[in-house]
């Protein structure tokens with residue numbers, strides 16, 4: 001096991017000693033932060049405070065479009081959904097993935113919510129060309145076969161990172177691939193007792209996120225896995241600081 005994974009195991013062990021201090025106000029605040037950052041990565045312009053107003057207080061923000069409001073509400077809804085799946089110990093399946101995507105695009109794109117794309121796509125800023133639509137079902141079958149073959153033997157953080165990378169590489173949806181992949185990654189982490197890993201929406205983090213994904217598309221995803229390990233270390237450290245007091 002590498003140094004970062006060892007550090008992650010130590011931090012998680014420490015965190016487990018303070019689990020009694022967890023409460024809904026802390027998790028709610030972190031979930032809003034995650035919603036804010038994940039939507040910000042894809043270009044949503046709501047601030048952290050505005051995201052909180054929309055999601056928790058049902059207040060609309062003047063000058064911001066309906067889609068941006070729906071993206072915030074849907075993302076929080078999707079977090080509740082993955083928490084429920086993790087709590088009930090439901091296995092991760094293609095059905096669960098499609099349900100997550102359906103929530104992400106709920107009331108935004110009725111024709112595509114919860115459905116694979118029927119058209120080719122490109123990823124802006126990337127040379128990687130995702131598979132043609134007729135190849136999506138076999139590629140997704142392959143993805144879940146890979147998951148089944150590795151879920152009990154791989155370190156959960158590596159498993160979560162790899163599933164994220166493999167999913168965005170297939171890019172099975174017309175829209176919402178990034179948010180859905182980050183939610184799937186967090187569902188895997190949650191199943192193993194981790195708090196939400198939040199990829200921040202700032203320029204520097206986004207640059208490393210996209211660069212390591214681009215590197216992964218040419219065959220080596222180790223830099224991306226390392227990036228996710230850093231995100232998990234950051235999230236664990238932040239959470240520990242809050243609940244340890």
Ligand SMILES: Nc1ncnc2c1ncn2[C@@H]1O[C@H](COP(=O)(O)OP(=O)(O)OP(=O)(O)O)[C@@H](O)[C@H]1O
Nearest residue numbers: 042126128168169175176177178179210213214217
């Ligand atoms: N080189 C790359 N190879 C594979 N995936 C990438 C690459 N660069 C970025 N991505 C992923 O693609 C996502 C963005 O994809 P795209 O521009 O198609 O928008 P999208 O699918 O609508 O995203 P979002 O899903 O959240 O709205 C990023 O969040 C990231 O996860």
